[in-house]
Amino acid sequence: MGKVVIVTGANSGIGLALCERLLTEDARLRLCLACRNMQRAEATRAALLTSHSGASVDLLHLDVGSVRSVLSAAREVKAKYGRIDFLYLNAGIMPNPTVDIKALFRGLFSRNVINMFATAEGLLTQQDSPNSDGLQEVFATNLFGHFLLIRELEPLMCQPGRTSRLIWTSSSNARRSAFSIDDIQHRHGKEPYSSSKYASDMLSLALNKHKNHQGLFSSVTCPGLVMTNLTFGILPSFFWTLIMPIMWLIRIFTNTFTLTPYNGAEALHWLFLQKPESLDPRAKYHSLTSGSGTNYTEPRQMDIDDEISETFYSKLLELEKAIRRKVSERNAENKAYQRYLGEVE
Numbered sequence: 530m531g532k533v534v535i536v537t538g539a540n541s542g543i544g545l546a547l548c549e550r551l552l553t554e555d556a557r558l559r560l561c562l563a564c565r566n567m568q569r570a571e572a573t574r575a576a577l578l579t580s581h582s583g584a585s586v587d588l589l590h591l592d593v594g595s596v597r598s599v600l601s602a603a604r605e606v607k608a609k610y611g612r613i614d615f616l617y618l619n620a621g622i623m624p625n626p627t628v629d630i631k632a633l634f635r636g637l638f639s640r641n642v643i644n645m646f647a648t649a650e651g652l653l654t655q656q657d658s659p660n661s662d663g664l665q666e667v668f669a670t671n672l673f674g675h676f677l678l679i680r681e682l683e684p685l686m687c688q689p690g691r692t693s694r695l696i697w698t699s700s701s702n703a704r705r706s707a708f709s710i711d712d713i714q715h716r717h718g719k720e721p722y723s724s725s726k727y728a729s730d731m732l733s734l735a736l737n738k739h740k741n742h743q744g745l746f747s748s749v750t751c752p753g754l755v756m757t758n759l760t761f762g763i764l765p766s767f768f769w770t771l772i773m774p775i776m777w778l779i780r781i782f783t784n785t786f787t788l789t790p791y792n793g794a795e796a797l798h799w800l801f802l803q804k805p806e807s808l809d810p811r812a813k814y815h816s817l818t819s820g821s822g823t824n825y826t827e828p829r830q831m832d833i834d835d836e837i838s839e840t841f842y843s844k845l846l847e848l849e850k851a852i853r854r855k856v857s858e859r860n861a862e863n864k865a866y867q868r869y870l871g872e873v874e
C-alpha cells in the first residue's frame with residue numbers, strides 16, 4: 530500500500546505546492562488534503578487530479594483553529610486510515626499584520642539589513658484575539674490545534690515496527706524573545722505569530738524526546754520568504770506590485786528569498802525523502818534558493834533551552850486536559866438540553 534500523507538492547509542501556497550511535489554515524487558501516495566474550506570479543497574483536488582490523473586487524493590474537513598473540528602477530523606482519520614506515514618503541520622495564519630515602515634527604512638541602511646529581510650525582526654507586529662474556544666486565535670491555529678491533532682492521532686502514529694513523521698512549517702520569524710513561558714498563548718504581546726512559530730520549534734524538540742522510542746519523529750522547516758496569501762496580506766497589493774522587482778533583485782543576494790511556493794516547499798519535500806534517524810532534532814531545515822535559482826535544504830541549529838521546551842510540553846498537556854474537560858461538559862449540557870426538548874415536545 531502507498532504511503533499515507535496528510536497535509537493541513539493544503540489548498541493554497543506552500544501546502545499546495547508541497548502536494549504537487551509529493552505526487553510528482555510518488556504516484557502511489559495516498560494524499561489527504563486537510564482544509565477548512567471544502568469548496569476550495571474540492572477545487573484543489575480537481576486541479577491536482579488534472580496534473581496527476583489516477584492519483585489518490587482524499588479530502589478532510591479540518592478547521593485547525595477549532596477544538597471541535599480537530600476532534601471530529603481525527604475521528605474521521607482514525608476510521609479511514611490504518612496508518613499515517615507523514616503528517617504535515619502546515620496551516621497557519623498571521624492576522625492583522627502591521628509593518629513598521631520607519632524600522633524598515635532604518636534597517637535598509639544598517640548592517641543588519643540581510644538579517645532583517647531574512648527574519649523580519651523588529652518589522653512586524655500583529656493583533657490577535659480569543660476564539661470561540663477561549664484560546665488566542667494565532668496560538669490555536671498555528672500551534673494548539675495541531676498539537677491536539679497529534680495527540681488524537683498518536684495511537685495511529687505510534688505503532689510497533691513502523692515510523693511516522695511530523696513535519697512543521699515553522700518560520701525564520703520564530704524568535705525566542707517573542708515567546709514567554711508565562712504567557713504561552715501570547716495574550717499580552719504584539720508578536721503572536723513569532724511566538725507561535727517558536728512554540729512549534731520547542732514542541733517538535735519535546736515530541737522527539739518523548740515519542741522517538743515509539744517510532745514518531747518530528748522535524749521543523751522554514752520555507753523562507755514566499756509570496757502567498759499570507760504574505761500578500763501584510764502590505765497593500767499596490768505596494769507589492771511596486772516592490773516586486775526589488776524583491777527579485779534582493780533574491781540574488783539573499784538565499785532565504787525563495788519567493789515561489791514551489792521553492793518554499795523545498796525543505797518539506799526534501800524531508801519526505803530522508804530517513805528520520807538521520808535527522809537532527811535540534812535543527813530547523815531551511816528551504817533556500819541561490820542567486821542562480823537552484824533550490825537546496827540546509828539545517829541550522831535552533832535556539833532552544835531543553836528545560837523550557839519540557840515545561841512548555843507539560844503546559845500543553847495541562848491545557849489539553851482543561852480543554853477536553855470543557856468539551857465533555859459542553860457535550861453533557863447539549864445532551865441534557867436535547868432530552869429536555871424531547872420531554873416538552
Ligand SMILES: NC(=O)C1=CN([C@@H]2O[C@H](COP(=O)(O)OP(=O)(O)OC[C@H]3O[C@@H](n4cnc5c(N)ncnc54)[C@H](OP(=O)(O)O)[C@@H]3O)[C@@H](O)[C@H]2O)C=CC1
Pocket residue numbers: 537538539540541542543544563564565566569591592593594595619620621622670698699700701751752753754755756757758759760
Ligand atoms: N509565506 C511565507 O513567507 C511563509 C510562510 N510560513 C508558513 O507556511 C505555512 C503556509 O502558509 P502560506 O502557504 O505562506 O500561506 P497561505 O495563506 O497560502 O496558506 C495557509 C493555509 O493554511 C490554511 N489555514 C489557515 N487557517 C486554517 C484553519 N484554521 N484551519 C485549516 N486551515 C487553515 C489556509 O486555508 P484557507 O485557504 O482556508 O485560508 C491555507 O490553506 C503557514 O504555517 C505559514 O506560517 C512560514 C514562513 C514563511
Ligand SMILES: CC(C)=CCC[C@@H](C)[C@H]1CC[C@H]2C3=C(CC[C@]12C)[C@@]1(C)CCC(=O)C[C@@H]1CC3
Pocket residue numbers: 628633645646647648649652653699700701702753754760763764772775776779
Ligand atoms: C523593500 C522591501 C523588499 C520591502 C519588504 C519588506 C517586508 C514587507 C518584508 C521584509 C522581510 C519579510 C518577511 C516576511 C514578511 C514580509 C517581510 C516583512 C515574513 C515575516 C513572512 C512570514 C514568515 O513566516 C517569515 C517572513 C520573514 C521575512
